[in-house]
Amino acid sequence: MAQRMILSVEDVHQYFGRFAALSGVSLQVPEGRLTALIGPNGAGKTTLYNVVSGRYRPTSGKVIFQGRDVTGLPAHRLCAMGLGRSFQITNVFSQLTVLENVLVPLVIKGGGAFCFWRPLKRDRALEQTAMKVLAMVGLAEKAHVGVHQLPYGDKRLVEIAIALAPAPRMVLLDEPTAGMNPEETEHMIQLIKSLAETSGTTFFITEHDMKVVFSVADYIYVLHQGTLLAQGTPEEIRADQRVKEAYLGGSLEP
Numbered sequence: 001m002a003q004r005m006i007l008s009v010e011d012v013h014q015y016f017g018r019f020a021a022l023s024g025v026s027l028q029v030p031e032g033r034l035t036a037l038i039g040p041n042g043a044g045k046t047t048l049y050n051v052v053s054g055r056y057r058p059t060s061g062k063v064i065f066q067g068r069d070v071t072g073l074p075a076h077r078l079c080a081m082g083l084g085r086s087f088q089i090t091n092v093f094s095q096l097t098v099l100e101n102v103l104v105p106l107v108i109k110g111g112g113a114f115c116f117w118r119p120l121k122r123d124r125a126l127e128q129t130a131m132k133v134l135a136m137v138g139l140a141e142k143a144h145v146g147v148h149q150l151p152y153g154d155k156r157l158v159e160i161a162i163a164l165a166p167a168p169r170m171v172l173l174d175e176p177t178a179g180m181n182p183e184e185t186e187h188m189i190q191l192i193k194s195l196a197e198t199s200g201t202t203f204f205i206t207e208h209d210m211k212v213v214f215s216v217a218d219y220i221y222v223l224h225q226g227t228l229l230a231q232g233t234p235e236e237i238r239a240d241q242r243v244k245e246a247y248l249g250g251s252l253e254p
């Protein structure tokens, strides 16, 4: 049976002045799978994420999400359509508790307003949803702890919980293990695997750590200097000579 594609990027070009950060990139992300986007520093991964998540309108080309042309739609519209993105640690409200952080996107999704200086309106149904998400990422026991008190690895888990809370159809995870120690990285690998298998959500991740990529991804796209260099299963990418050369001096082998 043909796989349904939740996301298609079609011939996307992104210029910054005269510099082409993306030159004719096309790729597809199948629904319910974990697809990774990798590439050496400066390859264009973040730029492509910014195009897909509505932060940039590409110079040319299209982004199709769930069959609709969403090119250039603002991030909040894409979010309402089911496209989630993990936010960097600086975007987590560190003075709020873990639970409150996860409630924020739920309150906003429900049409409520969030004011940082006013306590979140207590809503049992929303709290139950938030607690379920916290249980999924293994943070239920720390629900009432202030985020500023958490170790780094747990803060990254809060980011993932925030991205998952509104039950998106697809989540973009930007380097989920960046800055983690080996133990935290291993925990994150297991978590991403289990979320990908059980949540029904499609994951599209960028990651520098090849150990993580090769152990979690179903399919991998490799960007190099703004163009697509290779695509394939982890085994195919691991064996691809062009990818090895692009990473020369880097760490393709886990």
Ligand SMILES: Nc1ncnc2c1ncn2[C@@H]1O[C@H](COP(=O)(O)OP(=O)(O)OP(=O)(O)O)[C@@H](O)[C@H]1O
Pocket: 016, 019, 021, 039, 040, 041, 042, 043, 044, 045, 046, 047, 048
């Ligand atoms: N806003 C911008 N203005 C000008 N050039 C930019 C801008 N954003 C990115 N670039 C350039 O585009 C190229 C791709 O950058 P991008 O951040 O997308 O790469 P990346 O693959 O995410 O790199 P890294 O792995 O180091 O984060 C780089 O040469 C970068 O300097």
